[in-house]
Amino acid sequence: MSALLKVRNLRIHAGPVEVVRQVDLVLNAGETLGVIGESGSGKTVTCLALLRLLPDGLTAGADAMVWRDADLGSLSDREFRPYRGRQMAMVFQDPVGSFNPVKTIGWHLRTALDRRRAGAPWRPLAVTLLADVGIPHPDAVLERYPHQLSGGMLQRALIAMIVALEPGLIIADEPTTNLDNIVEQQILALFRDLQERLSAAFVFITHDIGIAAQISDRLLVMYAGEVVETGPAAAILAAPRHPYTRGLIATARALTARAETLAEIPGQLPLPGARPTGCVFRPRCAVARPGCEAPQPLRAIAPGRAIRCLLDD
Amino acid sequence: MTEPLLRIEDLTVRFRDPNREGGTLTALDGVSLDVAPGEILGLVGESGSGKTTLGKTALRLHEPAGGRILLRGRDIAHLSEAALRPHRRAMQMVFQDPLSSFNPRQTIATAIATPLLLHRLCSKAEVRARVLAILEEVGLPAAFAPRFPHQMSGGQLQRAAIGRALALSPDLIVADEAVSKLDVSVRAQILNLLRAVQRRSGLAMIFITHDLHVARFLCHRVAVMHFGKLLEIGPVEEVFDRPRHDYTRALIGTLHSPAAKQGNAP
Numbered sequence: 001m002s003a004l005l006k007v008r009n010l011r012i013h014a015g016p017v018e019v020v021r022q023v024d025l026v027l028n029a030g031e032t033l034g035v036i037g038e039s040g041s042g043k044t045v046t047c048l049a050l051l052r053l054l055p056d057g058l059t060a061g062a063d064a065m066v067w068r069d070a071d072l073g074s075l076s077d078r079e080f081r082p083y084r085g086r087q088m089a090m091v092f093q094d095p096v097g098s099f100n101p102v103k104t105i106g107w108h109l110r111t112a113l114d115r116r117r118a119g120a121p122w123r124p125l126a127v128t129l130l131a132d133v134g135i136p137h138p139d140a141v142l143e144r145y146p147h148q149l150s151g152g153m154l155q156r157a158l159i160a161m162i163v164a165l166e167p168g169l170i171i172a173d174e175p176t177t178n179l180d181n182i183v184e185q186q187i188l189a190l191f192r193d194l195q196e197r198l199s200a201a202f203v204f205i206t207h208d209i210g211i212a213a214q215i216s217d218r219l220l221v222m223y224a225g226e227v228v229e230t231g232p233a234a235a236i237l238a239a240p241r242h243p244y245t246r247g248l249i250a251t252a253r254a255l256t257a258r259a260e261t262l263a264e265i266p267g268q269l270p271l272p273g274a275r276p277t278g279c280v281f282r283p284r285c286a287v288a289r290p291g292c293e294a295p296q297p298l299r300a301i302a303p304g305r306a307i308r309c310l311l312d313d
Numbered sequence: 314m315t316e317p318l319l320r321i322e323d324l325t326v327r328f329r330d331p332n333r334e335g336g337t338l339t340a341l342d343g344v345s346l347d348v349a350p351g352e353i354l355g356l357v358g359e360s361g362s363g364k365t366t367l368g369k370t371a372l373r374l375h376e377p378a379g380g381r382i383l384l385r386g387r388d389i390a391h392l393s394e395a396a397l398r399p400h401r402r403a404m405q406m407v408f409q410d411p412l413s414s415f416n417p418r419q420t421i422a423t424a425i426a427t428p429l430l431l432h433r434l435c436s437k438a439e440v441r442a443r444v445l446a447i448l449e450e451v452g453l454p455a456a457f458a459p460r461f462p463h464q465m466s467g468g469q470l471q472r473a474a475i476g477r478a479l480a481l482s483p484d485l486i487v488a489d490e491a492v493s494k495l496d497v498s499v500r501a502q503i504l505n506l507l508r509a510v511q512r513r514s515g516l517a518m519i520f521i522t523h524d525l526h527v528a529r530f531l532c533h534r535v536a537v538m539h540f541g542k543l544l545e546i547g548p549v550e551e552v553f554d555r556p557r558h559d560y561t562r563a564l565i566g567t568l569h570s571p572a573a574k575q576g577n578a579p
Contacts, residue, residue, distance in 0.1 A: 038496035038497055038498060040496075180359035180523060181359075181523070181525060181564055181567040182359070182563055182564060184567070185567050207496065207497055208497075209497075248497055248498065251497060251498060251500075251501045252497070254501070255501070255504075255526045255527065255530050256526055258529060262504055262505050262530070263501065264501045264502050264505060265501070266502075268466050268468055268469075268496075268498075268499060269466075
């Protein structure tokens with residue numbers, strides 16, 4: 001497997017506050033990385049930083065950021081522009097924001113297709129793309145405006161645009177959170193299909209362990225701006241090692257199993273400016289012990305697997 | 314069956330259609346159901362199915378175009394605002410976004426105390442002790458009483474919102490996606506709290522959710538809504554194990570969802 005994107009020691013600052021720290025990423029072609037974490041864990045800003053889309057006030061830095069053979073870190077914003085969208089595309093939770101409200105769906109698809117169609121008429125291509133993502137009456141939909149489509153249909157249209165762009169990396173940030181269960185499953189199936197066809201690297205951000213299990217090859221678990229556990233999805237889901245990952249998975253399982261009382265993770269996520277020293281999960285951790293007050297490195301525990309915790313069992 | 318706390322008969326609600334001059338949208342189309350005292354009834358269905366409209370109309374936050382809303386046998390479907398007031402105490406609501414359901418310029422103590430005083434449920438002298446007791450009941454330390462909403466996390470605020478609803482000892486709480494906005498780890502805390510509170514006080518609850526796992530965990534019975542109609546209603550186990558309607562079957566099917574990737578544990 002070849003690495004498409006390699007990132008070493010990515011960090012994001014909001015003024016003096018370190019919002020995200022020490023994130024290493026390797027994204028391989030044809031592989032899906034599930035990024036799990038609660039709101040405030042830094043999963044979205046990490047991905048925005050990869051595309052240089054951070055909102056004002058946040059700055060990112062990394063020791064290395066390499067896309068195929070290109071050193072992205074050395075590029076100016078202008079030089080980076082051809083990579084965004086064409087090479088690396090992002091799907092957001094709310095598809096409405098990804099469309100120009102005064103342009104038709106057809107205009108969007110034509111724009112996405114323009115780079116690749118090499119003079120071929122765009123319309124038949126666009127119709128095929130829409131039909132492929134399960135949009136009925138694609139010919140008519142080309143004339144519609146974004147507000148005339150439902151959330152699920154718009155998310156499909158956005159996926160069709162991404163197929164047109166054929167990017168090497170697709171980042172999807174909670175793309176099904178606003179959708180109903182039935183539509184959610186359809187969209188997930190589309191993503192799986194899309195990834196197989198493009199053999200792109202795929203990053204799927206979610207807070208839902210069940211969804212992550214359905215789609216991920218590898219998992220990255222984030223908590224309070226740090227990676228706390230990473231490794232093959234099957235291995236982590238079968239035997240999570242970090243206490244936070246264990247808590248998340250236990251909660252999800254208890255809900256499915258209809259336990260009498262749900263396993264809770266007591267307390268709450270610390271604010272970025274008020275993180276505890278040492279292990280950031282320590283105040284909520286049931287198995288914290290002497291030694292946890294020291295900063296924890298992300299340490300390898302098995303091939304491809306690492307945790308930011310000193311516990312050995 | 315015991316006398317229902319709430320009986321909804323052939324309820325129809327229409328709204329003005331914003332896109333068509335003089336047009337109407339039928340949000341609820343002839344829905345009938347009962348809520349027994351002390352039961353948690355789940356309302357599930359996709360967005361736009363009428364779950365929220367049903368919950369709000371049951372509390373008479375909307376006036377129905379047709380049908381009856383019987384609260385302990387008394388029809389409140391068309392009561393005036395003044396005539397409704399004595400019934401308001403008995404019916405409380407918890408919303409999805411706790412931040413927007415509190416006045417940003419009031420402390421949590423004031424937010425909980427105001428309805429107590431308005432409904433003359435306790436004297437001014439007792440109110441502080443009552444507020445602290447309520448906070449304790451929902452798992453908030455007394456230190457939160459003087460805080461403002463923006464000084465609290467989503468989970469803490471949702472606890473306070475539940476406390477405010479409980480303060481009036483209601484017979485019925487309508488909770489509209491009350492855990493949907495919360496983080497996974499905090500959601501479990503609030504679900505456990507709701508279950509404990511309901512058992513302790515024996516109140517009835519209409520729990521609106523699009524999350525089937527949550528409905529299955531918390532609810533005794535579940536009603537499936539689709540396009541303003543009630544498709545089916547029954548004990549949670551029965552609806553989940555033996556759904557009768559095709560739509561319910563499709564919805565439930567998403568639970569035992571497509572094989573996890575490469576044998577990942579579900």
